[in-house]
Amino acid sequence: MNDDFFWLVNNRIIIPEVKSEHRFIHITDLHIHAWDELSTDEEKELAIKKENDWMSGKENFAKSSGEPFGESQKISSIEAFEKILLLAGELSPEAILLTGDNLDYMHPAGERYLKNRVEEYEKNGGRIICVPGNHESADLDGIWSSKLRAYDFKDFRIAAIDDSKKTVDEDTLIKLETLCNEGIPIIIICHIPLSTELCKSKLEYAGPYFYIDENTDDENGRKFISLIKNSKAIRAVICGHLHRYIKCELSDGKAQIIGSQGMAGAVDLITVCGE
Numbered sequence: 001m002n003d004d005f006f007w008l009v010n011n012r013i014i015i016p017e018v019k020s021e022h023r024f025i026h027i028t029d030l031h032i033h034a035w036d037e038l039s040t041d042e043e044k045e046l047a048i049k050k051e052n053d054w055m056s057g058k059e060n061f062a063k064s065s066g067e068p069f070g071e072s073q074k075i076s077s078i079e080a081f082e083k084i085l086l087l088a089g090e091l092s093p094e095a096i097l098l099t100g101d102n103l104d105y106m107h108p109a110g111e112r113y114l115k116n117r118v119e120e121y122e123k124n125g126g127r128i129i130c131v132p133g134n135h136e137s138a139d140l141d142g143i144w145s146s147k148l149r150a151y152d153f154k155d156f157r158i159a160a161i162d163d164s165k166k167t168v169d170e171d172t173l174i175k176l177e178t179l180c181n182e183g184i185p186i187i188i189i190c191h192i193p194l195s196t197e198l199c200k201s202k203l204e205y206a207g208p209y210f211y212i213d214e215n216t217d218d219e220n221g222r223k224f225i226s227l228i229k230n231s232k233a234i235r236a237v238i239c240g241h242l243h244r245y246i247k248c249e250l251s252d253g254k255a256q257i258i259g260s261q262g263m264a265g266a267v268d269l270i271t272v273c274g275e
């Protein structure tokens, strides 16, 4: 699609056990604001105000990251998502991965809009896998969940995890450990990036609000990162939250792909393949 709105970044995740190529689109931090005929005047006013605030907010993030931003990116969050759905219609990925701050805040019109669009996309044969961000509730029925969900693809799995509160719950740790013991390669999608010895120099600029440090005081956070670093089954992490694109390594050969802001056209094209 020839559209100045998009900033497409190619990413390859090599998993030797994977025999064919699998293509995904990764989008994060859409920060959708919506209103509709059911919205009250106050709800509409708030959505318009927040949308306007993000017009300069997303520009500031892009400029401080040296990422593309011009007139084409000055569109509403809904227009941005609609463009992304059109792009997905052209590229037909196996799934769209949405890694949080999908909605800017929990509001009925936003929830209705997202549910409708996800349902429609999936009715037409597509698939959307979604995790919550720190701007959202832990659960949105049928869209995202605070519970770990595993999706099987051929020769690998995607595990969708809620780390939006800079931690994970006991249940997630137990389920993730069980999945790891099954030995099938895993790609994790979550919202908040992880910081380890190997990648901290790339994340430090953002400050501790923006990542989970492997030495955090929170025990579950430490266990989560340790499991990711040490499990042979886990091969990569895909996340967002920074509003800046960074690709780094959590431990030797284990990539972390941090997507930039979808509301400003950032799209990660992810190819999972054997070589």
Ligand SMILES: [Fe+2]
Binding pocket: 029, 031, 101, 133, 241, 243
């Ligand atoms: Fe965000």
